[in-house]
Structure formats: C-alpha cells, structure tokens
Amino acid sequence: MKPHQVFASALGLPPPWDVIEVVFDEEGSQGRGHLLLRLDFPAGSRFPCPECSKGCAVHDTRVRQWRHLDFFQHETLLEARVPRTTCERHGVLQVPVPWGRERGGFTQLMAAYILMLTREMPVKAVARALHVHDTRLWRLVTALVAEACRDVDMSQVRTLVVDETSRAKGQQYVTPFVEPGEEEARVLYVTAGRDHTTFARFSKDLEAHGGDPTKVKDVCMDMSAAFRKGAQEDLPGAEITYDRFHVVKLAGEGVDEVRRAEQAATGALTGTTYLWRKNPQNLTGTQAAQMFRLSELNLSTMKAYHMRLNLSEASTAGSAATAKRVLGAWRKWDHGASRPDKDGKPSLLEPMARVARTIKEHTRGILNYFRKRLTSGAIEGFNSYVQAARARARGYRPPETFKTMIYLIGGRRKFNLP
Numbered sequence: 001m002k003p004h005q006v007f008a009s010a011l012g013l014p015p016p017w018d019v020i021e022v023v024f025d026e027e028g029s030q031g032r033g034h035l036l037l038r039l040d041f042p043a044g045s046r047f048p049c050p051e052c053s054k055g056c057a058v059h060d061t062r063v064r065q066w067r068h069l070d071f072f073q074h075e076t077l078l079e080a081r082v083p084r085t086t087c088e089r090h091g092v093l094q095v096p097v098p099w100g101r102e103r104g105g106f107t108q109l110m111a112a113y114i115l116m117l118t119r120e121m122p123v124k125a126v127a128r129a130l131h132v133h134d135t136r137l138w139r140l141v142t143a144l145v146a147e148a149c150r151d152v153d154m155s156q157v158r159t160l161v162v163d164e165t166s167r168a169k170g171q172q173y174v175t176p177f178v179e180p181g182e183e184e185a186r187v188l189y190v191t192a193g194r195d196h197t198t199f200a201r202f203s204k205d206l207e208a209h210g211g212d213p214t215k216v217k218d219v220c221m222d223m224s225a226a227f228r229k230g231a232q233e234d235l236p237g238a239e240i241t242y243d244r245f246h247v248v249k250l251a252g253e254g255v256d257e258v259r260r261a262e263q264a265a266t267g268a269l270t271g272t273t274y275l276w277r278k279n280p281q282n283l284t285g286t287q288a289a290q291m292f293r294l295s296e297l298n299l300s301t302m303k304a305y306h307m308r309l310n311l312s313e314a315s316t317a318g319s320a321a322t323a324k325r326v327l328g329a330w331r332k333w334d335h336g337a338s339r340p341d342k343d344g345k346p347s348l349l350e351p352m353a354r355v356a357r358t359i360k361e362h363t364r365g366i367l368n369y370f371r372k373r374l375t376s377g378a379i380e381g382f383n384s385y386v387q388a389a390r391a392r393a394r395g396y397r398p399p400e401t402f403k404t405m406i407y408l409i410g411g412r413r414k415f416n417l418p
C-alpha cells in the first residue's frame with residue numbers, strides 16, 4: 001500500500017475519490033505543522049445528480065478546503081475540486097462530498113469532534129485549543145443544532161414545563177419549553193423573552209414538528225400573568241399546575257420586602273438577611289439563638305417568616321386536603337396583614353398580603369400539584385444544564401448563542417454526524 005492509499009482508506013473515501021497528493025509543511029503557521037491531503041477523482045468520472053441520483057457528467061469544479069481532525073499534533077486540511085453535475089432535468093448542481101459538510105469548512109468527523117468538545121467546555125476554550133476563530137465555531141455549532149432541531153418528532157407531547165431563565169442576572173430572558181419525559185427531560189423549544197407570545201411561538205413550532213397544541217394536557221409553570229395568558233390562549237386543553245417552588249419563592253421575596261421595610265423603620269434587623277431565607281432545621285446554633293432573641297421583639301418580619309414556613313409546609317404536604325387546610329390559614333392572614341396600623345399607615349405585612357392574594361387566585365393550580373406531582377424542579381438536571389449552557393455561552397451577547405447551547409446540552413437532539 002502506498003502512503004497516499006493509507007490516507008485514502010483511513011478517510012474511508014469511496015470511489016471515484018482518492019488521495020492524490022500529501023503535502024506536509026513542517027513550518028506551517030504559528031509553530032504548528034500543516035498536513036494537506038489533496039483529493040481528486042479520475043477524468044471522465046460521473047456523479048449522481050443530487051436531486052434524482054441519475055449518473056451525470058461533470059460540468060465544472062471548484063477547489064475547496066475542509067479542516068479535518070489533527071494528524072498527530074499537526075493541523076490537517078483536505079482539499080478537493082468539488083464537481084457540479086449537469087442533469088438534463090435538474091440543471092447544474094453541486095455534488096455533496098462524502099467527508100465534508102456543505103458549508104463551514106469542516107469535515108464531518110471534525111464537526112462531530114467540535115460538537116463533543118463544545119458540550120464539555122466553553123466555545124472560547126475549544127477555539128483556542130483547535131486554533132480556530134470562535135465565530136467560525138459558533139457558526140458551525142449553530143448550524144448543526146438548527147439541523148438537528150429540524151426533524152424532531154413532537155407528535156406525542158402531552159406534558160410541558162415552562163420556566164423562564166436569563167443568560168445573566170436580570171438580562172436577556174429566554175423561555176425554554178421542556179417535556180419532562182419518563183426518564184430524562186428534553187428541551188423542545190427555546191425562545192427569547194418571557195411574555196405571553198412565547199407560547200404562540202412554541203405552539204407554531206410544535207405544529208411544525210407534528211405536534212398538536214390542543215392535545216397538550218398539562219403545563220407546569222410559575223404564576224406570572226404573562227404565562228397564564230399564553231397557556232390559556234395557545235394551549236386551550238392544558239390544565240395548569242403552578243410550580244410549588246415558585247410559590248414558596250414568592251413568599252420568600254415577600255419576607256425580604258417586609259424585612260427591608262422593618263429594618264428601615266426600626267434598625268432591629270441588621271445582619272439578618274440570610275437568617276430568614278433558612279428553614280429552622282437548617283439554622284446553626286448561633287443563628288438559632290439569634291432567631292430566639294428576635295422572636296421576643298414582636299416583629300412583622302417574624303410573622304412574615306412564619307407565613308413563609310407555613311407555605312413551605314403546605315408545599316410538602318402529603319395530600320391536597322392537608323395542603324388546602326394549610327393554605328386556608330393564608331386567607332385569614334390576608335385580612336389581618338393588609339389592615340393599616342392605627343396611624344393609617346400601610347401595614348408592614350402588605351407584601352405578604354399581596355402574596356396571599358396571588359395564592360388565593362391560583363389555589364386550584366397550586367393544589368393541582370398534589371394530583372399531578374408536576375414541578376419544574378422535578379426535571380432532573382434542568383437547571384444544571386441551563387447553568388452549563390450559560391457557562392458555555394459566556395462572553396456572547398446574542399441570546400441566539402444561549403438558545404443554541406440550551407438545545408445542545410438539554411435538547412437530546414440527534415446529530416447527523418459520524
């Protein structure tokens with residue numbers, strides 16, 4: 001076997017393709033050697049028309065290059081004249097080459113390798129390691145993900161979890177629509193924004209992939225008015241379950257608000273911010289002692305804290321009946337909490353009254369948890385892959401890159417690669 005043939009069989013080149021020249025440039029660029037494999041086909045070869053597969057004569061050719069996996073430590077390029085066939089029926093068309101992608105300048109194997117690396121490390125780091133400009137890598141990864149998203153089957157989608165997330169704190173929201181799945185969650189769709197129109201865009205995409213928005217039976221989400229409107233308009237057959245972690249979180253934010261107002265008014269709560277975010281069983285000895293001292297001060301924050309604990313308890317109740325009983329206490333609190341004080345000033349507990357009103361309005365959806373056992377936290381790894389996506393997309397402003405990463409890491413897409 002001649003050296004050229006070794007490369008041809010290592011590349012798995014089908015006829016009429018062959019390696020005709022191997023050029024090794026030891027100097028290369030930036031101290032890295034370059035290996036160039038020149039591929040070609042014999043004169044008079046015929047290629048199938050890309051449309052009808054009929055064997056056709058070559059009309060003309062264009063020389064192109066593809067970056068391939070490194071040969072030892074050397075950058076390796078394939079170069080070939082890519083033929084265009086001339087078909088009686090379909091005219092002049094470029095023939096796809098077996099080793100390469102149509103665009104992007106990477107071989108299939110290299111593309112698969114890049115995709116594997118991108119799942120594990122930030123694109124910037126991959127770019128550095130491979131000596132490729134990162135915008136070129138982003139273009140490749142985005143194209144691969146878009147291809148993989150095209151043929152996804154969504155005909156059996158009946159349950160959804162929707163949860164907004166941001167690329168950075170308070171910035172560039174995207175809303176992923178996730179199917180919880182029997183074993184592993186799958187990101188079906190990601191769209192920019194967090195308003196009700198995200199649902200319309202999802203429905204359209206669902207239909208484009210063989211799904212039917214009216215067949216979606218359950219959707220789990222937070223209590224935002226935007227999501228409710230979206231779900232009611234675009235998923236008319238879906239019953240809403242409000243995610244219990246979001247419900248408890250809302251109460252936690254209420255406690256925070258009460259604490260800030262009370263601290264501003266009395267100054268009695270210095271250094272207690274994190275104390276109120278913990279449950280009693282998680283307090284350290286010092287914190288428990290601090291909590292005990294605070295309990296003797298008749299603080300609104302303490303009342304708010306107990307309301308929050310009560311809600312946490314409801315959220316972990318074993319049955320809807322128990323939860324309903326606990327939630328009932330919130331209704332009573334609503335009256336007391338929203339009453340202005342004797343000077344007519346609004347109560348410090350007003351934020352909790354607001355939470356109570358929200359809970360009251362959403363009681364049915366909150367209690368649905370006990371029948372459906374659906375939460376957004378139940379999607380194992382959902383947050384971890386969003387975090388991972390955020391890290392991979394670091395340094396990239398366009399939300400498109402964040403979306404691409406969420407699909408890549410959480411989409412469980414099949415890529416048409418070796």
Ligand SMILES: [Zn+2]
Nearest residue numbers: 049052087090
């Ligand atoms: Zn043809």
